[in-house]
Amino acid sequence: MTKPELLAPAGNFEKLKMALIYGADAVYLGGERFGLRAQAGNFTMEEIKEAVRLAHELGRKIYVTVNIIPHNEDLEGLSDYVKELDNIGVDALIFSDPGIFLIIKEAAPNMELHLSTQANNTNYKSAEFWYKQGVKRIVLARELSLIEIKEIIKKSPKELEFEAFIHGAMCISYSGRCLLSNYMVGRDANRGECAHPCRYKYYLVEEKRPGQYMPVEEDEKGTYIFNSRDLCMIEHIPELVNSGIKSFKIEGRMKSSYYIATVVGAYRKAIDQYFNDPNNYVTDKELIDEVYKASHREFSTGFYFGKPDNKGQIYENSSYVRDYAFVGLVMDYDASTGIATIEQRNKMSLGEEIEIIGPHKKMFKQVIDKMWDEEGQEIESAPHPQQIVKMRMRKEVSKYDILRREGKENE
Template identity: 85%
Template sequence: MIKPELLAPAGNLEKLKMALIYGADAVYLGGERFGLRAQAGNFTLEDIKEGIEIAHELGKKVYITVNIIPHNEDLEGLSDYIKELEKLSVDALILSDPGVFLTIKEVAPGMEIHLSTQANNTNYKSAEFWYKQGVKRIVLARELSFNEIKDIVEKAPKGLEFEAFVHGAMCISYSGRCLLSNYMVGRDANRGECAHPCRYKYYLMEEKRPGQYMPIEEDEKGTYIFNSRDLCMIDHIPELVNSGIKSFKIEGRMKSSYYVATVVRAYRKAIDEYFEKPENYIVDKEWLDEVHKASHREFSTGFYFGKPDSKGQIYETSSYVRDYAFVGIVQDYDAASGIATIEQRNKMSLGEEIEIIGPHKKMFTQKIEAMWDTDGQEISSVPHPQQIFKMRMKKAVEKYDIIRRERGADE
């Protein structure tokens, strides 16, 4: 067996670093133009340069999204942008549009190209077509079952790689192609500006009965009839590996550094465990517990085991489950004193129970018993955003270890 790549989202430089440190083999990110996450932090060319240097120093890869479905004006500046990316030694570009593909072939013919899920690749003949054009990898449509994926992999050209989403938000529309945002608020989802109207509250009304709502609502809040559950395949690593998928992709360029680190860490552990003990592999409950501690909606397995039924939707709410708060990140640790220097991310106070996780350690818990500000004065809480402070730790910690706590009822 060939161990699959674990591919993580990077909405900014911090998220890129956390993804790689916590176990991702590669990251995908967008520049300031031509990508489908216009509201993400996104990367300037200088940021991309720095991100690539960090990744390559760790022996890991960076893929850049140029996957909008462009109108004529969107093509302006594309050639120059691609040339700049080529100079920065980007590992691959992710695209969905034949015009963008042609432009890349004209100005950077040696560039590795990955076909985005936006291109809706659902069969082996389409895969063969794109391979013959020069595509190295295809990100499969999310609407495929394991049986369909295995058939595509077996019948596709042997040099072609396949990537698939294994975790994160699901789109109600076919592989992300949607005009609902355009209609509702005038923001083009296919050009990076999705307003997520599938998460809005809706009622059903028949046109000849104005004001009379059909009894499909679950409660007084309404019914979220377009609201998909999040995808989570951490319980199914053997099936994913055996399907022939080369790269396991996590969704979430709009998510936090904590989300990226937590989810990547869990999948890293699950994949490594399977390859260490394929014959005696047992799913560890801790992995699923970990992904539940990151912001999420209720989980499903998407289309992998067949078309989702009503259990693939959430009809009660569009809200995320956020049971845990990311409260700090370790900046330094003095082993002699057992005191860590920490950057605050959310308020924490003396007496609170916290959990500490890191890329290479098992999670442990402790109470906050003592904290000091940068002047060495004892403090009872750290309320200020990104406040630097010190804390005594029960066990040794490392730079980039994450501190979290369970949210209170009023948060």
């Protein structure tokens, strides 16, 4: 068995660093144009250059998205953009459109190419077609079962790699090809501006009774008929590995640094534990708990074990489950005193119980018994965004370890 790549999202530079620190083998990100997450922070060319430098120093990889479904004007400047990414040393480009494919081949003929899930690859002949054009990796459509994936991999050239989403948001439309956003608010999801109308609340109206709103389901709260559950496959690492998938992809370029660290860290540990002893592997319950402590909708296994039924949707609301708040990030630690320097991310106060997680440690808990501000004055709480505080720690911590507490943000 070959250990699969763990591929993490990054919407800005801090998220990139957290993904690498918490165990991602590769990170995918978007530049300021040509990607499908226009509302993410995204990366300037200088930031992409720094991202590549940092990743390569650690032996990791950077993939850049150019996966919009372009109109004519969207092609302007793309050739120069691709050439610059090639010069920087980006490891691969993720594309979906044949026109963009041609431009990449002309501008950077040696660039590694990954076919985006936007291209809706659902069969082995389509995979073979793209392989013959020079594509190195296919990002499979989310609408495939493990049985279908195994057949595609078995019937495809051995050199062709396959990548699949294993965690994160699911789309109501076929692998992201959605027109709802354009219709509802004039924002084109296929050009990076999705307004997520699949999460809106919908009612049924009879044409001769305008203003009389009836729930689509018999529920006084109405229904969110397009609202999919999130995908979570952390309890199925053996099945994913044995399918032959080369890269395990986490969705979430719009998600927080805390989300990236928590989810990437959990999957990193789960994959490593499986390869340490595959014959006796049992999913660590603590890792299952970890992914539940990041912001999420109710989970499902998507299409992996068959087409979702009505339990694949959430009809009651479109809210995230946010039972834990990210309250601090360790910036420094003095082992001689046991005092950590913390950058506040949400309010924390004396007497609260917090949890501390890190990429190379088991989670531990402690009560906040002492805090000091930057001037060394004792304080009872840290209410200010990104306030720097000192805190006594029960165990040794490291830079970029995360402090969280049960409860909502800013409580």
